[in-house]
Amino acid sequence: MIENLHFIFGDQLSHSLLNLQHADKENDVILMCEVSQEANYAEHHKKKIAFIFAAMRHFAQELGDQGFKVDYVKLDDAKNSGSFDEELKRAIEKYQPQKISLTEPSEYRVWQKVLHWQKIHKITFEIFPDTRFLCSQVEFRNWAKDKKQLRLEFFYREMRKKHKILLDATNKPIGGKWNYDIENRKAPKTGMKSPTRISHKKDAITSEVLDLVAEKFPKNFGDLLPFHFAVTRDQAMIEAKHFIDELLINFGDYQDAMLSNEPYLYHSLLSCYINVGLLEPLEICKMAERAYHKGRAPLNAVEGFIRQILGWREYVRGIYWLRMPQYLESNFLNAKKDLPEFYWNGETQMFCLSEVVKQTKQHAYSHHIQRLMITGNFALIAGLSPKQVHEWYLGVYADAFEWVEAPNTIGMALYADGGVMASKPYAASGKYISRMSNFCKSCRFDPEITVGEKACPFNALYWNFLQENEAQLKNNQRLTFAYANLRKMEKPKLQEILAQAQKNLEKLTANKL
């Protein structure tokens, strides 16, 4: 019999967790488990499963080294039942704890489980808030209350003030402006190369996990090897320092740039480490702020980076908890087409899409603009089902957890929430992709052409998207210019473009685009 059973989930790998702060090394047990139900609830990338299990096992080892009693259930343990429900029940029977302690789960699905456990187990549950997030659910609800529009910019300013980040002595934004995004849209330079990324050595724990994933998930999407991920806090901190010292300086300028064979450019690659708890959002923001004060990175880069973490990351979590569970059903534009095969195999003549899917398959990563303006933009203008697109994003990236993935996909990329998150749909033609990348140079299509054999499919699909969704979108102020252009178009020309879009969509359905 023990006093307290602490249940730690796979994205709670932080020594700062409140329930861990309350754990007693003598009288408590910490439970962690790898369950097949979690590993299979989406089509997870092999690297994602390996990263999470390896990070969990290292975290359990660290806790054990600190003197905690840890019960770690491996995926292939003979008695592993495969679900959180059963593993908790088994641990209760084994230890007969007086109390179950946990930190609130990040995802709605797991929160429903916790509510259910409280009903069926006649034990006290002690549930701690997740203080790693910088805005609590209650705080976000209060902020959102009475607001007609939930715009990131205003939320972000509040967060800057609350956490006193990049403020001067009078609490005004350093440099005089809150947001330097306008400076962060440079096109890539020819021959541009970003510094080589760190590859962490694999120890016996990681090697064992890699063998396990190879054996148990052979058919899952993505390449398991090479595996470069950090799997401990110390290694993740090396990644963070490398980013701050070597890459942050250019982060802002080339934030929106895309290059083939340069999947990372100047992006931090920190999302997966922050999302599982190896790094904490506030410490990363402070590291970036210090780099600015030491004159090691310009304001546009530092502000832009901090906005992503202090602003966007907290904001999407707020939206998720505000709108769940209905959020997953959102389909404002009534988009219904099935996700094409090429999202899984990369086999499409559209170079930009094949390149981004290829990078995704290799690294379980693609950067924000690739997610938003290539795979997301295409899904939007081709009218793909938000649910299917959401399930794809939830599986293929190492950083994908529903609380952050769903608002980004359903809200930002697909406008399926009708504008809760984004003030307009991020729909763009091939000309945008040509300006911000070198993809079009290797493509059989031409971003300047809209109709005919060589026409870039994005172009006709873009106009078709505006035309088809006119009823829902025409009153959006930020689309006034786009709709004015659509109306200016001569009828025969428009008909030709719309016919081309139908051809593109037919080819898409036949997997021939």
Ligand SMILES: Cc1cc2nc3c(=O)[nH]c(=O)nc-3n(C[C@H](O)[C@H](O)[C@H](O)COP(=O)(O)OP(=O)(O)OC[C@H]3O[C@@H](n4cnc5c(N)ncnc54)[C@H](O)[C@@H]3O)c2cc1C
């Ligand atoms: C359709 C779509 C799906 C996405 N799915 C996920 C997801 O499953 N998990 C995830 O963490 N991010 C997701 N994002 C947001 C963003 O693309 C990733 O956080 C980012 O690409 C991660 O790479 P990075 O660490 O190199 O980020 P950087 O470009 O270096 O940005 C720094 C950090 O800011 C945070 N951040 C940046 N943008 C966002 C954002 N829009 N929302 C939340 N946090 C942000 C991340 O923690 C990131 O590590 C998605 C975006 C889109 C458009």
Ligand code: SF4
């Ligand atoms: S031409 Fe069109 S399809 Fe080809 S890479 Fe450029 S944007 Fe993509």
